[in-house]
Amino acid sequence: MKPVQIPSRYSVRAAIAASLCHGDAALQRTALQLGLSPRSLQRHLAGMGTSYSDLVAEVRLDTACFLLLDSNERISDIALRLGYAGTSSFSRVFMRLTKIQPVIYRRQRAVQRNDKSRLGKEPHAGNQQKPSRLARNGKTSSQPSRSNVVRPRQGKKPF
Secondary structure (H helix, E strand, C coil): CCCCCCCCHHHHHHHHHHHHHCCCCCHHHHHHHHCCCHHHHHHHHHHCCCCHHHHHHHHHHHHHHHHHHHCCCCHHHHHHHCCCCCHHHHHHHHHHHHCCCHHHHHHHHHHHHHHHHHHCCCCCCCCCCCCCEECCCCCEECCCCHHHCCCCCCCCCCC
């Protein structure tokens, strides 16, 4: 019996991503790319504490997040590209895994990216503290707002 090279998790994920580019993430195609039989690949993945379907879900989610953030591709096109039957099935899976809808994920990340670019990515050397809030005029304020100030409770006194 010839020794079998055990693929790393990274190489399996890369093979799955390549399979997705060709239209599907079939176990047989991924195993063939790695030079293994489908059953051997399943055994190796079980030995790593995961399954093929778990890795496919991870790769799809990572790719979806990347495409939602770094492309203007429509969500329906992203869904088809990742092998989903349609937008609704993609949205349902995305929502189950991330607890947020793809459209909202895209908007929130875009807003966060804009905020980072406005404030700068790294704090100034002299100011190690991040600004607590952004003032209306766009200048940072280190003073906490009244709603953020912790006040002692009225009533019973501690022992």
